[in-house]
Amino acid sequence: xxxxxxxxxxxxxxxxxxxxxxxxxxxxxxxxxxxxxxxxxxxxxxxxxxxxxxxxxxxxxxxxxxxxxxxxxxxxxxxxxxxxxxxxxxxxxxxxxxxxxxxxxxxxxxxxxxxxxxxxxxxxxxxxxxxxxxxxxxxxxxxxxxxxxxxxxxxxxxxxxxxxxxxxxxxxxxxxxxxxxxxxxxxxxxxxxxxxxxxxxxx
Amino acid sequence: xxxxxxxxxxxxxxxxxxxxxxxxxxxxxxxxxxxxxxxxxxxxxxxxxxxxxxxxxxxxxxxxxxxxxxxxxxxxxxxxxxxxxxxxxxxxxxxxxxxxxxxxxxxxxxxxxxxxxxxxxxxxxxxx
Numbered sequence: 001x002x003x004x005x006x007x008x009x010x011x012x013x014x015x016x017x018x019x020x021x022x023x024x025x026x027x028x029x030x031x032x033x034x035x036x037x038x039x040x041x042x043x044x045x046x047x048x049x050x051x052x053x054x055x056x057x058x059x060x061x062x063x064x065x066x067x068x069x070x071x072x073x074x075x076x077x078x079x080x081x082x083x084x085x086x087x088x089x090x091x092x093x094x095x096x097x098x099x100x101x102x103x104x105x106x107x108x109x110x111x112x113x114x115x116x117x118x119x120x121x122x123x124x125x126x127x128x129x130x131x132x133x134x135x136x137x138x139x140x141x142x143x144x145x146x147x148x149x150x151x152x153x154x155x156x157x158x159x160x161x162x163x164x165x166x167x168x169x170x171x172x173x174x175x176x177x178x179x180x181x182x183x184x185x186x187x188x189x190x191x192x193x194x195x196x197x198x199x200x201x202x203x
Numbered sequence: 204x205x206x207x208x209x210x211x212x213x214x215x216x217x218x219x220x221x222x223x224x225x226x227x228x229x230x231x232x233x234x235x236x237x238x239x240x241x242x243x244x245x246x247x248x249x250x251x252x253x254x255x256x257x258x259x260x261x262x263x264x265x266x267x268x269x270x271x272x273x274x275x276x277x278x279x280x281x282x283x284x285x286x287x288x289x290x291x292x293x294x295x296x297x298x299x300x301x302x303x304x305x306x307x308x309x310x311x312x313x314x315x316x317x318x319x320x321x322x323x324x325x326x327x328x329x330x331x
Contacts, residue, residue: 096205100207100211103212103213104212107216115219119216119223123224126224126228127224127225127228128307129228129231129307131234131310134235139206140209140238141210
């Protein structure tokens, strides 16, 4: 389905968290450093699973990549004022949930240009504001949320510790089980040889 | 747009955002919560060289970049001098609850124990 040689013309199949697949051009995908590191040289045999992200988010991210294929090479972060009309529309039509999903996906796929524009957009929300105004713009986790998060993390750590202990126990048991037959074999052979030697010397 | 859940963003993205903020914006943001303050410290913004000028006469300090383009003033006043104002905030600074007025280019802080607490140490934490 894909060949690394002609990656600009070829289409890659992307699989989303819903299990749906859709086409993305090689040229657009090459803007993702994660893709470049994983698939560009070896090609992909079947759909590429980006199953941590939903179809809408991935489509949005690759829509950006497709659009910026013909733009000049990325040369570091730009100020938001330098964004084109298309770029501004692209960001403005997203709701906040989608915006955060796009940032997460873009960060995972390591698409420098998109990630940098998203960062600039967030920074712009905070610029020129005092502490009170900043608190209105961002959501801070409450003490209860932090406590709940800490409890979940503690539970996870305890569960991981239990699993590790169980694994270590199982490994020990396996070792002793594996050791027994070998020891028995050595003992039996030794007994046989001793008996043979004794009978030989008696003769 | 509803408030942005800052801590749902990936760490690298947060660091990039912090990097692009000015000195004052970083100080103001770090006053929003202890967790943000820790995150800003973790971002290790060592590449940003800042100069701190202490003003003994006006009981304040100025944090600025080498080229003076980015400056932020911190004023230290006695607690008794605070005035009742709805805009006054209570922020946690180095374990102390400090009333303060926050502006884009300066903050005015009011300390109960004027001489034993050094705001210099607190603000310097932001720049490691």
